[in-house]
Amino acid sequence: MELDRRAHIRGRVICPDIRGLGWSEGSGGGYTFERLARDLVELMDRLGVHRARVIGRDWGLVVGYRACLNWPERFGQFVALAGVHPWTVDGVRPAVFTRPWHVYTLAALGRSRSLQATLAARSLRAWRHHGRFSDAEAAVYLARMRTPGAHAATIDFNRNVVLHEIPHFARHYRMIRLRVPTLHLNGASDPLSEGVPNSYRDYADDMRLELIPECGHFVPEEQPQWLADRLLTFLD
Template identity: 35%
Template structure:
């Protein structure tokens, strides 16, 4: 646990190929945590004390996505904010980017920190992985806030075609060799739509681009699209392996300008669900944390305050 009033005085050491130092965030402490039996090292920021709260970023971002909200949540929670496998200043191995392994990374992280149960706020693809954890390991998750990602009970219809129109780059990124070259070389034009928010580009876009010039990180992003993001989209479209039960109280928060918001208006399969709420932020797009941080904080904090009742961690 970390005193929210203490600043981080040293930059995190990074691989020489990255050439980018992690900005120091006041009120946080950084550590390296090993997962997958010590084979992969994750860069993890912590702040605050109290009930555990795990903040998980989307793609192609890293922990900097939470730069503004991390200290605000740390006023009332013990916040854990990692760079997930392949992102930020964590290791970028050449394997392990399927949903099962990514979920195992999160559980390994919690085990290494001695955290039995936590609330989770997750954006984009990490929200999909968090649903897997909440469904398969409900004892580890007190509450879940999923940002810019649908719940797994959606019965997709023709309105989902809007997703394909806006995500024209999605079939390119997973391509072997070709995909990572689009991501890492030249003007990195494929990253422009990936980082486009309702108000322009998301903050820290230049840092995200510079990190992805590292071939290992570009390869990791390509594998993430190949083994998690695209298969998840196909699975949603085809209805394969839909769960039938969700015990963890869950809030799905989506921007009204996000094409994926159409999914919230579709029918759902019958399932045994403890609590599943859907809310739309009308003026926001896909990058809720960057575009409307106050809205995300207010809605998530209100939801978690009532439901995260396990104070033991």
């Protein structure tokens, strides 16, 4: 992939893992959106970064939204990739709740390691539209999912989403306003895209929702050049 030469001089890039996922060790709790967003801000404080532009994909998207809603003065711009926005319940379509059925399954039965592994492998296949993950690429994802920290984090995270976060936003979305300029990008063939409404327009100062052609849920892997070009344009 050839990136615009401007990309490497734009600024410092920091790529943290979400608590309990990737190469982080995780913890015995703290998997609410509020706590995960606070992790991000506390990391910025530790690194001496007062203000940043943030990009979050999938669960990183919800962390980014919560951080921008809670601390808008800390973020200049936000790019959300592959997920729903906080006002989805306003104008929601059934597909938003039926397509990610694995979230509910993991919340209820996630203690089964074999179930977690099976659903993770299935998601890598079913939620990608353009291209396929090689066996080696899939092995990197799945190896991290099999660690004790990721296993426990997956249980806590999905249960928190089902039991607390969805009910919370369903009750309070009218009182939430986004002040940070935001670009929300979903793959046109992402299973979630069909049900994400345009209701955000009533609750955000400067936000747009765009669909990426020939793309499923794994935006950076499926359309890297398209994404790089769009990010450079938006973040310029």
